[in-house]
Amino acid sequence: MRTARRAALAALAFASAAAATPASAHPHVWIQMQSGVVFNDQGQIAAVKLAWTFDDGYASLALDGLDKNGNGTYEPEELEPLTRENLESLKDYDFFTHVRLNGKAQALGAPTAAGQSYTGGKLQLHFELPLSTPVDPTRGEFVLKVYDPEFYIAFDYAGTTPVTVSGNMPPACKPVLKPLPTDAELEQTRAMLSTKGPDWKPDEEEDFGALFAQPMTIQCQA
Template identity: 25%
Template structure:
C-alpha cells in the first residue's frame, strides 16, 4: 500500500558533440513487469494494433513528463542545467516490458573538462521509483555510459529513516509531499 507504486529501470548515455561537450542525456526507461503487463494487454487489445497503441502511450508519456523535465535534474559543479524539448522518443515492447527511449537535450552544450556533472532521475511524488539498471551486486556498468575521457559512478540513495517511514506510511490513495522522491534518487556522477 505504501509508495512507490511502479518502478523504472534506467540507463543513461551522455551524448557529446564534435567538440566533446555534453549535449544530451539519452535515457532508456524499462517499466516494471507488472505495469508493463497491464499496458501491453491494453495495447494488444487496441483496435488499431499494439504498435499504434504503444505510439499513443509514448505520446501521452511525453506530454505528462515534459512539464517535469522528464523527472530529471542535472548540474555541473553545482550549477543547475536547463533542458530543451525532447527531440527523439519511442516506446516499444521488449522482453514483455514496456521500454521508453528518449533524448533529453541540454539547453546549452556543457564542456566537462575539469568539471563534474551530476544528475538524478526521480518522480517528485515518489509514486514511481527510478533506479539504474542493476543486478545483485549493484548498478551495471552500462547503466551510465560516458565518453572515454570521463569517469562515471552511480551513487545509491541512502535516505534518512524518517523519509523511509514517511513513504511507507502513505496509503495507495495518499499524495506524497512534493519532493519526497528526491530523497530516494540515485545520483549519476561524471567527472572529466
C-alpha cells in the same frame, strides 16, 4: 473509451500523488532505468539519454487494447499513441530528470529520439533530452539525477550497463554511478526531514527527492 482509459493510465503512471509527502509516500509504479550522456564533437555534454523499463503491473494496464491487429505483438505504430501520451504527461514533471554542473541546474529541451518497445515481456520507453546549452564537464562535476520528488514512482538503476557514454568524451573524464544512500544515511535523512517544515529545501534549487536519488556523474581529472 479505450483512448480515454489509456490517457488516464498514462497520467496515473506519471503524476505524483497530490497528498503524498516524502515521509508517507510509497511507490505505485516501478521503473528500472539506464541513463546515458551524449558528448558533442567539442567534448561538451550535449544531451542525456533515458531508457525506462516498467513494472509488469503498469505494462499490462498501459498495453490494454493496443494490439490492433491481434497478432500477439506490439508494433512501433501500435505503441506510438502510448509514447505520445507518456511524453506529454512527463513534460509537466520535467521528465523527472535533473541535470547540474557545479550544483547549478541546467535547462533541458524537448525530447527527441523517443520510442517504446515491448520485448521479452517488458515494456520500455526511451528518449533523449538535449541540454539547452552544452556544458564542459572539465569545469566541474556533472550530475544527473532521475527521480520523482513525491516518491509515487520508484526509479532504480539496473542491468549490466546502467550508464553509458557516447560521442567525444574528453580522455580525462569518466562516468561514475555513485551508490545509493545506506540505510543508516537514509535514517539520518528522515530524522532531519522530520524537523523541517513542508516548504524547506536542501538548497535553493533541489527538493526532498534529490536527497534519496542515485547520482550518475561525469568526473574529470584536473
